[in-house]
Amino acid sequence: MRSRTIVHIDIDAFFAAVEELLHPELKGKPIVVGGLPHERGVASTCNYEARRYGVRSGMPLRQAYQLCPQAIFLRGNYQLYQAFSEKFFRILHEYTPDIEEASLDEAYLELTRCRPLYADFSATAREIKARVEKELGLKVSVGVGPNKILAKLATKKAKPGGFFEIKAGEEEAFLRDLGIEEIPGLGPKAQVVLRLLGIHKIGHLWGLPRSALRQLFGLNGEEIYLQARGIDARPVASFSPPKSISRETTFLEDIWDKKLLLAHLAYLSDRLSLALRQENLYAHIIEVKIRLADFRHEVKRRLLVNPIQDMMSLYRVATELFLQLFSSSRLALRLVGVKASDLVRSRSLALFEPVSERLEKLGHALDKVREKYGFGAILTAREKMLETLYPLEKARGFVLKTASLTR
Numbered sequence: 584m585r586s587r588t589i590v591h592i593d594i595d596a597f598f599a600a601v602e603e604l605l606h607p608e609l610k611g612k613p614i615v616v617g618g619l620p621h622e623r624g625v626a627s628t629c630n631y632e633a634r635r636y637g638v639r640s641g642m643p644l645r646q647a648y649q650l651c652p653q654a655i656f657l658r659g660n661y662q663l664y665q666a667f668s669e670k671f672f673r674i675l676h677e678y679t680p681d682i683e684e685a686s687l688d689e690a691y692l693e694l695t696r697c698r699p700l701y702a703d704f705s706a707t708a709r710e711i712k713a714r715v716e717k718e719l720g721l722k723v724s725v726g727v728g729p730n731k732i733l734a735k736l737a738t739k740k741a742k743p744g745g746f747f748e749i750k751a752g753e754e755e756a757f758l759r760d761l762g763i764e765e766i767p768g769l770g771p772k773a774q775v776v777l778r779l780l781g782i783h784k785i786g787h788l789w790g791l792p793r794s795a796l797r798q799l800f801g802l803n804g805e806e807i808y809l810q811a812r813g814i815d816a817r818p819v820a821s822f823s824p825p826k827s828i829s830r831e832t833t834f835l836e837d838i839w840d841k842k843l844l845l846a847h848l849a850y851l852s853d854r855l856s857l858a859l860r861q862e863n864l865y866a867h868i869i870e871v872k873i874r875l876a877d878f879r880h881e882v883k884r885r886l887l888v889n890p891i892q893d894m895m896s897l898y899r900v901a902t903e904l905f906l907q908l909f910s911s912s913r914l915a916l917r918l919v920g921v922k923a924s925d926l927v928r929s930r931s932l933a934l935f936e937p938v939s940e941r942l943e944k945l946g947h948a949l950d951k952v953r954e955k956y957g958f959g960a961i962l963t964a965r966e967k968m969l970e971t972l973y974p975l976e977k978a979r980g981f982v983l984k985t986a987s988l989t990r
């Protein structure tokens with residue numbers, strides 16, 4: 584097989600670094616971006632000063648505060664980070680069309696097809712690093728390897744701010760002494776099992792035959808077997824997520840009843856959450872639209888530093904926006920809609936507190952039941968109100984539902 588060259592590039596402590604760049608007085612102080620200490624939610628990014636106190640991305644804000652009360656807590660400005668992200672990707676796209684946007688601040692670039700353009704891939708990777716750092720004013724870490732998993736592990740080794748390359752033939756030496764926790768497909772439970780067997784390093788894992796791993800971990804064992812050997816045939820997939828996904832309802836009769844409107848909003852949030860799950864996407868922007876009896880329409884949106892997908896989070900944000908719109912309107916409504924945009928597939932940015940991880944699992948469980956028995960098989964209490972408030976036959980003809988996905 585032809586050898587490949589993949590460059591993985593990742594901005595260090597992205598949100599916090601942008602804040603430091605724009606507010607030099609913050610430099611050298613621990614910074615946590617994601618919310619204020621008393622707020623629910625998680626630390627989206629923390630800088631290296633905060634990490635020294637044990638603060639980590641994805642940690643509940645309250646816990647971050649306990650570990651490092653002197654940290655500067657910032658809610659963050661998603662629009663700003665997005666502008667930096669766009670600039671970041673504009674630079675990357677000058678080097679190769681084969682780019683996978685892993686998150687706002689992280690990408691894989693495959694240089695293999697560009698061989699005629701670049702004499703020396705390592706030099707090109709260093710050049711990309713230097714350009715991004717110069718033009719953005721932010722530190723980045725770069726890893727180069729013969730596939731995605733090795734390129735990403737190389738970046739991890741290079742952090743913060745460094746450059747590391749794994750050349751073909753060096754894979755074994757690189758992997759041997761890494762801890763098993765570096766294997767992406769290995770969950771915490773699997774780690775415990777392996778540690779009980781005395782396996783702590785990737786090198787130790789090589790002694791286990793494929794069949795043993797399959798017995799221990801099922802199908803996942805196969806993946807662990809390959810990852811432990813640095814084998815990864817995944818292509819760099821230039822993925823561009825849809826621009827937005829929305830769900831809206833036009834009523835045949837204008838509605839004034841707030842309870843009923845909120846029930847619709849719950850239903851729409853539920854449908855939207857399902858669509859996001861199906862596309863494996865998280866939304867940074869939530870927008871609520873209403874159309875009034877006189878056909879005017881109004882929109883409110885919120886930018887979220889931590890992207891969301893689950894129904895409860897969507898509904899919470901949508902309700903706040905809706906109530907702002909509704910409390911100032913003097914008319915009944917003809918339409919209500921919820922739209923999710925600025926969609927990302929990243930799990931590295933979409934870090935969840937345990938609660939929403941549970942909600943996410945719940946979402947997937949719901950999907951399974953609904954796949955079998957239809958969407959109406961399970962509804963929240965709020966959605967159920969729709970059925971009790973309208974007789975069912977009437978409800979069927981009562982609304983016009985619109986679903987759209989814009990690419």
Ligand SMILES: [Mg+2]
Nearest residue numbers: 593594595596
């Ligand atoms: Mg990063």
